[in-house]
Amino acid sequence: MKVSYKWLRDVVPFEVSAEQLADDLTMLGLEVEGLEPWGEDDHILDVQITPNRGDCVSVLGIAREISVHYGLPMESPQLLQMPKGESPKVTVEDYDLCPRYTGIVLEVEKLEPSPVWMQMRLEACGLRPINNIVDITNYVLVEMGQPLHAFDMDMLAGGEIIVRRAEEGERILLIEERELSLCSDDLVIADREKPVALAGVMGGRESEISEKTRRMILESASFNPAIVRRTSRRYGVVSDSSYRFERGVGYSSAMDGSLRACWLLHESGSAKVVRGYADLGEAPASRSISLDPAGVQNFLGMELNWDEVISKLAGIGIPLLSRKGDALTFEVPDFRPDLKDEADLAEEVARLAGYDKIPESFPSGTFRAPKHAPMYIFQRRLRDALTSAGLFETATLSFTNRRELDRCGYTLPEGESLIYVENPLSEEFTVMRPTMVPSMLAVLRHNVNRKVEDLALFEIGNTYTMKGEELVERTKLIITLTGRIVPRHWSFPQGFLGDTYDLSGIIEFLASELNLSKDITFEGKGDLYCRAESATGLYIAGRRFGYMGQVASDVARAYDLENPVFLTELEIIPLMDCAREVRIYQPVPQFPAVERDLALLVDEGVSAGEILAFARKEGGELLREVRLFDLFTGKKVGKGKKSLGINFLYQSEERTLTDEEVNELHRKLVDKLVSKFKGRVR
Amino acid sequence: MREKLLALLERTAEEVSGAQDISALEEVRVRVLGRKDGELTVIMRSMGKLPAEERPEIGKLVNQVKAQIEEAISARKEALSEVKAVEVVPDLTLPGRRPRVGRAHLINRVTDQLVDIFHGMGFEVALGPEVESEYYNFECLNFPPDHPARDMQDTLYVKGGGVFRTHTSPVQIRYMLEHQPPIRMVCPGRVFRADVVDASHSPVFHQIEGLLVDKMVRMSDLKGLLAEMAKQLYGAGAKVNLRPSFFPFTEPSAEFDIVCVNCEGAGCSTCGQKGRIEIGGAGMVHQEVFQAVGYDKYDVTGLAFGLGIDRLAMMMCKIGDLRLLFENDLRFLAGV
Structure with missing residues (x-):
């Protein structure tokens, strides 16, 4: 709420500067978000009122806090003496929805611009002056927080007012020229025939005060906050009035606000009260809250001067009712619906004493050894491994859209569907991402377009799909490489472009960091969650948990990427489930190793992985390592063939091996390899 | 023959110690010991024409001369490379090769x-x-x-x-x-x-x-x-x-x-x-x-x-x- 510094000072005679006032209000929980000079000698304070403090959405509400804080008196507004006489005809159908309705008839004496002082105060508080009558209703709204509405009485069929639920499909044309079709969850002010206002939200066009208005009914009421809020949100009609009613307007405020407006109307010669009040609704039972001073001191962890606390509470309208033994009982005013129990009062106590007076202590009590969620620990472990492998971590938004997914050639897993955002803010963010691929390709594009072309990135994040009725959130890891893997350097000016084997090398490294070297395998073909040039599945314990490979070049080009893009996306849970925390010590060999090299010629279609795995399996326990050190194809080896250079390392943990026994072992293994893969030794 | 060999030894020894760099030394080596027409090689090839009784003695001398020249060359070579190692200082201001380490977000x-x-x-x-x-x-x-x-x-x-x-x-x-x-x-x-x-x-x-x-x-x-x-x-x-x-x-x-x-x-x-x-x-x-x-x-x-x-x-x-x-x-x- 915007409020004038000068107006506040006219109500409470404080001496502090606008800046100091802003700081003090902030420390009272009325945060001043902005402070701007206004006119020659005024300032506008933009006070952020929290939703629980509806009572402070007014000049007097804020002034009440200030007067208590500075220990200064506060000027009360002048009200009209309660007039007597016949009341207008008002019916309230449901007091839950309208706990109080007051209406009084006034004769309009003149319609003209308001006096300058009132126009200035209204403008300072962000309201546009209209005419003397409307301005007075707005003035009371800003001053006391009580929304008012004036109806042209001669435009009301039957000259009466009925507060009721709208009928389905009933229509109303609002002051702001919008026509609405209403439903039974809307509360309306109606005449004998039709709705003339959306209760607490906005008046109707037809019964608005105009130059022709001779008699008016001034409404000052209290409406149910929830129904006002629902109506306001349903039609997107937000007004100063609905804002206050949503936060709760107390029972007593309705009559005070009306009498204040009548006084102003009289004083300015704008209108004259001619009859008495209609006043419907019963005053709520008074409420009280008891607190235990020692308990509150313990809860806040601070010593309090209770005489001062009691006097300050009384100052903001919470008087002490009784003192019985240890308990203090306070009355809760109807403008503080937010105060419900002892903790609420404890907050008021702490607030008035000053949060800055709360000392600092350290929690005592039970200490248990904390144990983080395994997923958190695992993600840190992944991050450590991947950054040590030279990868940078990205953070991309969790949204995508259909167009982006199509651009990647994304295909949903069998039986799963996309999750859409109900109220997206832009076309870009309509779908919850089922894969991180589009986000990552966009990151590559962003960088490459800025000539940052050598990229090795990863991200750990959630992806979302719907599986039947169930929403599936999967935590995934995506890694992508493009451009040089070895940067340009004066000693090696071309650098070295990365390829699939840099990516698989990272996965192998990761596997080894997680102590899963023997458990992760690359098998079959995959689609990378996007169209792939070539790809393979990643398996662990017989379960596929992701893919790796090269992004199809047309997809890469769609993202302005000229260099090949290598990418893997994998699920984390299967990895986490299998990962081993501890490595078991493998004795360092004590006896010399014997090496043998083999040049094996096989058909091009035979996979190297299979050959190596077969050799490891068949090599016996003395075969410690099998390593591919050379690979070539071409004229020398013949069309459709490839030659693999394989190094075998034999070693015993108990003795030095002799040449003869290694020869024998090696020969047997080579024979097996040759016959298994229909190869030839070169 | 004997004089010829001793003169060659003396001259070559001077040339070897006078060589200022590896390539000059290499030039001397090729001229004297070159396989095709090094001076000593030519002498050795012509030994067949000597009378049989002179051959053992001259042969022995040829081997000695060859060994001495080779030794001188190799000693000089070592000396020259030592000098070079001291003279050529690497430019330590050239940018180094950074280890490739990434960073978490x-x-x-x-x-x-x-x-x-x-x-x-x-x-x-x-x-x-x-x-x-x-x-x-x-x-x-x-x-x-x-x-x-x-x-x-x-x-x-x-x-x-x-x-x-x-x-x-x-x-x-x-x-x-x-x-x-x-x-x-x-x-x-x-x-x-x-x-x-x-x-x-x-x-x-x-x-x-x-x-x-x-x-x-x-x-x-x-x-x-x-x-x-x-x-x-x-x-x-x-x-x-x-x-x-x-x-x-x-x-x-x-x-x-x-x-x-x-x-x-x-x-x-x-x-x-x-x-x-x-x-x-x-x-x-x-x-x-x-x-x-x-x-x-x-x-x-x-x-x-x-x-x-x-x-x-x-x-x-x-x-x-x-x-x-x-x-x-x-x-x-x-x-x-």
Whole structure:
């Protein structure tokens, strides 16, 4: 709420500067978000009122806090003496929805611009002056927080007012020229025939005060906050009035606000009260809250001067009712619906004493050894491994859209569907991402377009799909490489472009960091969650948990990427489930190793992985390592063939091996390899 | 023949010791010992023409001369290379080869830093889903339906039901439902709001919240705990400041600020002239929340706090635009 510094000072005679006032209000929980000079000698304070403090959405509400804080008196507004006489005809159908309705008839004496002082105060508080009558209703709204509405009485069929639920499909044309079709969850002010206002939200066009208005009914009421809020949100009609009613307007405020407006109307010669009040609704039972001073001191962890606390509470309208033994009982005013129990009062106590007076202590009590969620620990472990492998971590938004997914050639897993955002803010963010691929390709594009072309990135994040009725959130890891893997350097000016084997090398490294070297395998073909040039599945314990490979070049080009893009996306849970925390010590060999090299010629279609795995399996326990050190194809080896250079390392943990026994072992293994893969030794 | 050999030896020895570099020495070697027509090679080839009785003696001499020349060359070669090693100094100002090491995202590094601070004070990490039910995101946290408190967090909804969690508080609820007091936990994670992307807003950002439930937890403990966090983040001189505020799930509620480390509260450009840096919200757990998770049967109180990691990271690294965090320019990722 915007409020004038000068107006506040006219109500409470404080001496502090606008800046100091802003700081003090902030420390009272009325945060001043902005402070701007206004006119020659005024300032506008933009006070952020929290939703629980509806009572402070007014000049007097804020002034009440200030007067208590500075220990200064506060000027009360002048009200009209309660007039007597016949009341207008008002019916309230449901007091839950309208706990109080007051209406009084006034004769309009003149319609003209308001006096300058009132126009200035209204403008300072962000309201546009209209005419003397409307301005007075707005003035009371800003001053006391009580929304008012004036109806042209001669435009009301039957000259009466009925507060009721709208009928389905009933229509109303609002002051702001919008026509609405209403439903039974809307509360309306109606005449004998039709709705003339959306209760607490906005008046109707037809019964608005105009130059022709001779008699008016001034409404000052209290409406149910929830129904006002629902109506306001349903039609997107937000007004100063609905804002206050949503936060709760107390029972007593309705009559005070009306009498204040009548006084102003009289004083300015704008209108004259001619009859008495209609006043419907019963005053709520008074409420009280008891607190235990020692308990509150313990809860806040601070010593309090209770005489001062009691006097300050009384100052903001919470008087002490009784003192019985240890308990203090306070009355809760109807403008503080937010105060419900002892903790609420404890907050008021702490607030008035000053949060800055709360000392600092350290929690005592039970200490248990904390144990983080395994997923958190695992993600840190992944991050450590991947950054040590030279990868940078990205953070991309969790949204995508259909167009982006199509651009990647994304295909949903069998039986799963996309999750859409109900109220997206832009076309870009309509779908919850089922894969991180589009986000990552966009990151590559962003960088490459800025000539940052050598990229090795990863991200750990959630992806979302719907599986039947169930929403599936999967935590995934995506890694992508493009451009040089070895940067340009004066000693090696071309650098070295990365390829699939840099990516698989990272996965192998990761596997080894997680102590899963023997458990992760690359098998079959995959689609990378996007169209792939070539790809393979990643398996662990017989379960596929992701893919790796090269992004199809047309997809890469769609993202302005000229260099090949290598990418893997994998699920984390299967990895986490299998990962081993501890490595078991493998004795360092004590006896010399014997090496043998083999040049094996096989058909091009035979996979190297299979050959190596077969050799490891068949090599016996003395075969410690099998390593591919050379690979070539071409004229020398013949069309459709490839030659693999394989190094075998034999070693015993108990003795030095002799040449003869290694020869024998090696020969047997080579024979097996040759016959298994229909190869030839070169 | 003998004289010829001795003269060759003498001349060659002079030439070898006179050679100033390896190539000059190599020239001498080729001229004398060259396989095709080195001077000594030619002499050796002509030995066949000598009378048989002279051959053993001259042969012996030839071998001696050859050995001496070879030795002289090799000694000179060594001497020359030593000189060279001393003379040629590598240019140490040439840029070195950097080890290739990456970096975790700033948001995660700050998250881990905060987690470690609270871990040291007995807090453990709990995680939860990013898509939540309204029940966990709002109702259990004492957000009444049709209450303006819901406007404090512009919510993104999932088509067909559910919300994108607007805070990590639902993780606290889930945790309390699964654990008995006493509790010390923190929940970092991604949260969502219906905000358009600009320099200070993003539909996706990150929070860490903490919860401590025990017998006799005091509001002063909350202040002490946050002060400890501030000290560990900003150094021993850091101070926290609590201001009254409102959250449906805490009572009393507070905003917490760190008194600007740069100007010590006087107001400067770092803190936007405010003298304080707004860090997050906190308070004492509301009884309604304890009721929702069945904790009202215990004689406990609790404190809770939450803060925005992105904003904290921006302040720590003096980053002026939130979008930089999600743009993922490598120069940014490597630079902070």
